[in-house]
Amino acid sequence: MKFGKYISSVSQEWATHYYINYKGLKKIISSHEVSLPGDESNKTAFFYRLERELEKVNTFYLQKEVEFKLRLETLNKKKQKAKERNTLENIKEAFLQFQLDLAKLQKFVQLNATGFRKILKKWDKRAKSSTKEIYLSRQIEVQPCFNTEVLTDLADQCASTLIELDKLLETSLESTNSKHLLRHALSEIQPILTHQHHLELKEWLKKDYNLDKEFYSKCFLSFCTETSIECLLVLLEYGVDLNLTDDISDATCLHELAIEGKLEIIKLVVERGGDINAVDVYGRTPLHYSCLYGHDEVTLFLLSKGANVNAIDRDENSPLINAIIGGHTKCAYTLIEQGASIEPVTPNGSIPLSIACQYGHLEIVDLLLSKNVSLLTDLDGLDPLHIACREGKDVITKRLIDFKSDIEKKDSFYGWSAVFFAAQEGHLECIRILLDAGCDISTKDQEGWLPWTYALYRGHVKVAALLKVKQDVIMEEVKTKPLAPSEVFLGEPMNLDKVGDLDIEDIPSLSLPPPIIPLRIYGHHYLDNKVMVQIQIGEYGGCCRKEPVNLFGSRQLSSLRLKITCKPEVDLALFANLPLKDAITPFNWTVDDLSLISFEFDIYPAFGTKAIGRASCTNTQLLSILKTSRDGIQGKEIIVSIFDSHLKVIGDFCFSASIIKPFNHPSLLIGGKIETYWKSTTVVSNPNPKTSTEPIHSLITASSLAEEYVELVVQSTKDGQLVVYPHSYVLVNGLNIPLNFLDFQQAKSLFEQSNPPKLFTASGNPSDLASSIYQSFMTFEQVLKVSLFLIQRLPTSIGVSVILKYPSQDQLDIGLDMNLFVDSILQIVYDHSNQRSIIFSSFNQSLCTIMNWKQPNYGVFFRTYCGFQNDSSIKEAVKFCKKCDLLGMICFAQPFVTISNAG
Incomplete structure (x- = not known):
């Protein structure tokens, strides 16, 4: 998620209007490229607006700082006076609430600091200046709001007090056991009020306890929602405030x-x-x-x-x-x-109407529209129609259009009309309503993208089909907006004004010449006799709950910091901010001996140096993964208790641990018998000259791979035999039996019953050769040994693509575990390999990851339908490949076919 959109979503939770107006500042930067040379008006406007934003953030923070200091001082005074257990419990609740509210302010400071840093970097890139560091040091970091010592001190005081209160509560007596008059009176009156016995209350009040007005007032306040009106009338007779x-x-x-x-x-x-x-x-x-x-x-x-x-x-x-x-x-x-x-x-x-659209309350929208409410734009530049389309409220979208809402009105920052918001989120019904109203689907935003482009990029294929525009419009987008400009490799001066904001933050802030980039990079990182342990939190891999930390009772904070330490320390401690914004890359450690390591998980407030608690995972728990988990890298979910400093359980921590063991083979050497694939950055011209008289240059990753492949789908039977067979099931009398439920001889026998043997024929066509192999139901080793001479007859430009197929989650109890499955495939490949190009690919993300880590010689690709059959979008597939350093991905995706046929 872009930072501008993220800060907008977070600001809706608290202090909505006091966050930095990141989008507004970014818009001023975007306008800088159209200003005349030597024109300083945009610079003046930018830094004037930036200083006003800084004043707004700082003023709000100072107000809150005073408020929190006073609040903490008041709570500390009440704690010092507290004697009864009930009062201590109430004060503890007050400190927990203080901690929650303080976490909101800490998050406010943190996000604004990031916002100022990012927007200054954007300005420097656009204006070709170097003001970021000096402005940060002289104007930003000196402001009180970015001095974290105050908030850290408040957080530490609060954490220390909570520990102290827990200790006091453990040693304090229940109020019913106290001989103190006031506590005794409270213990007697409480059940009377709770059970609403007003006559009994009258009799009790006649006792001579010598109680004052404050006692009766507190009783009234405490029990006004639980007792009857008759009881309250009795209390009022005693002068309640x-x-x-x-x-x-x-x-x-x-x-x-x-x-x-x-x-x-x-x-x-x-x-x-x-x-x-x-x-x-x-x-x-x-x-x-x-x-x-x-x-x-x-x-x-x-x-x-x-x-x-x-x-x-x-x-x-x-x-x-x-x-x-x-x-x-x-x-x-x-x-x-x-x-x-x-x-x-x-x-x-x-704005009332915008809030009603956001939450989808149709009746309230109708009520406001009946009162002729104004269609106002909020501080994020969105009007009610934008919000309704973003949230997928199709009926509300229709109401707003009927109310004459402008369907072509663009937001103030990205130049998006309503159709962009609906397209990006995949809201099909909203798209249909907008199309019926005559919205323009050929309009482009500030990045030059169409609504169609966003729908495809996010994997919303059905939406994209509705938004498909004329092919000349699509090719105009491709022609005028290359994904990666290549002036660096053309030997020409690089014009930064042509570089889009999508990648602008990836450009290093250096005045020195860029480092020399090697023409070729050989292979990738691999384990090389070490064991990899992965700790995964959140929903990465689908094996953990969304939020890993669960603090019991009312201790749950809105913002936490997680520290993960591997013992003995094989690397620096790793940190993660909670709650998670998105799925994050697993934390990786490579170790020599798995039996010696353990992990500690320390939980801190977002700001603060005193840990709330600690959880631990021993080496015994990690080793149990190898024994009980059959899916290897997908890991096993583990829940461990979080203890405070008094060894009291205050919550639990959920994570999954995965273990990838190394693969060993004499040929597993870089520069050895097996040639390592290479990849390089190469400049290519437009392959379709019909679309433009000018060549289009872009950066692509080229490699030593073949141009065409024989595709072999490899999977395991129940007894661990690797077979080349394209389907997960063997058809027997109309019944599909999972292949991994059968041993090899059973599967082969059943296959031959339904498929009479056919003559194995040699062919120069990769598809025909693969078909002949599938019809023979051969093991993977047989294919590489017996059929190798047939493959050798193919042109050298044709390689072998090994598609790894693994059982679904509900079938994992039968067959090889993932580590052994990949090891078995690699053993056969390295035993019978030659210099012909071989690549691996799979629809299973875990298989791709483990195959990539076990060897450096062969490229690994991730396969995805990208929007079809509930698979991930192009965006998510690209993110995964980048995270795991895969060579690329193989897509069955309509957008690429559409573009390739556009000319």
Whole structure:
């Protein structure tokens, strides 16, 4: 995900309008390329806007810093005074909430720091300047908001206090066992109020406990949502303060009652002087909560008593925004009828219609449109139609179009109309509605891409079919927007203005000449007698839950830092930020002896030096993977407990561990008997001169591979024999039996029953030769030994493509495990290989990875349908190949066929 889109998505969670306006700054940079030489207006505009953004971020941070310091000081004072167990538990909850809120501020600082650094780098690339480092050091890093020491100190204080509170709670006595008068009184009155016995409460209150007004007020606040109105009336006779606030949340009883929707008790409290506009620690009034939880009768009553209909909380949300977020149409209608603004209440406030489109609340959208709401653009440059198409809300999209929303209006930053948003996310129905409305599908964005291009790139083939444009438009895109400019290799001066923003951050910030790039790179990294251990977290490989860290109770933080250390230390510790933004590359360690290593997982707040807890994985657990996991590299899921400093279990950590063992063979040498494939960066011209009078130059990866291949699908039977057979099943009397459920002799016998033997014929055609091999049901070794003379008769330009086929997840209990499967194939290849080009490929990502790590001589390709049959998109396939250093991918994808036939 691009950083601009990521920061926009994150900012919706908290402090929405105070993040750096990354898209706006990027737009100023984009306009720089069209300015006249010597024109300084864009530079002035950029740095003026940049300084205003810096002031906005810093001002918000300073306000929050003061707020958090005061909040921590208040909590520490309350902790010092606390004696009872109940109070300690409440204070612990308050510190946990403080920790959660502090993590939001830490994430705010971190993302803004990244935003300023990235946008300055973009400016330097576009303006051909070198201001990034000096501006960062003199203007950015000196600001208080980017001094992490303050936040780290607050985080450490909070973590230390939580440890201290846990220790106090372990040694403290339950309040029912205390002889203290107040605690004894509380223990007696609690069950009476909980069971709503108002007559028993009257009798109890007649006891001479000498209790003060504060005691009764706290009882009222604590039990107002649990007990009956009769009990509360009894308490009111003893002088209850109805505006008493909670020690943690600053909420009054009206806040609590509004959350639960207790209308009759709310009426009682308001009649007795309760403040209906009181605000809690988040700046919310009771009306905010009644709307958030959809209590329309409570909402109407509060408004009738003078509640501020447009009150703004600290997130700049009004009660109407809360009602929209919750999808409470009746509350929204009541608010609007009572004068709530259907437009943003503040300049940076949320737009009600946009929020309704984002959450997909059709009835509220209809309500707002019936009031002739304005179709405003938000701070991200999106109008309601853009948002509805991005979220896939097809019915809302139709409503907005009927309301005369402009279907060709482009967003302020990328030049996207509504069809781009629907195409990228693959929302088929939205596309159909836009097409029926006559949207222009031949329009291009600032990168020169069509909606069709984004749909194909993301793997949304059905959407792309609807968005297909004339071939001359497609070829114009290909002609004018090469994927990789090649001026570096043409010996001509490189014009940076032609380089798109897609790759601009990959250009190194150097004033020195670029390093010399070798013409050829031989082979790739491989294990070479070492064992690789991979630790995978998140959903990589589909074997773990989405979030690896689960802290019990209310300890879950919105932002954490994970440190992974291998013991004994074979490398530096590795870190990951949680929660995960996306699937990440596995953490790899290469070790000499698997039996000696173990792993430690330390959990930290995003900022802070005191660990929340530690989990460990011993070498015994790792070795068990080899015994119990049959799929090798896909790994085995392991869940270990997280302990705090007092060895108390506070959560668990989920990960998967995979082990790749090395393959050994005398020919496994770089520069040895088996020639290592090579790859190089080569300049090629346009192969289709009809499309342009000018040659198109681009960078491609060339290699020593053959131009044509005999494709051999190799898989394993139950007894571990490798056979060359294209299907996963053997057909017997109309029944498909999985091949790995049968041993070789059984499978061969059943195959010959359904397929009479045919004469094995030599052919110069690779397809015919492969077909003859498949009809003979031969082992892989037989093919390379017996049929080698036939393959040798083929032209040297024809190689052998070995397609690795492995059982599905529910069939893994039978057959070879993945390490042994790959080792067996490589043993045969190295035993019977010659100088003919051989490549490996598979639809299985794990097989591709393990094959690549076990040897350096042969290229490995990932096969994918790219959008067909629920396979990954082109984008995801490219990312995987790049992560695992594969030579490339083999695609069965319509977009390439379409483009190749365009001329």
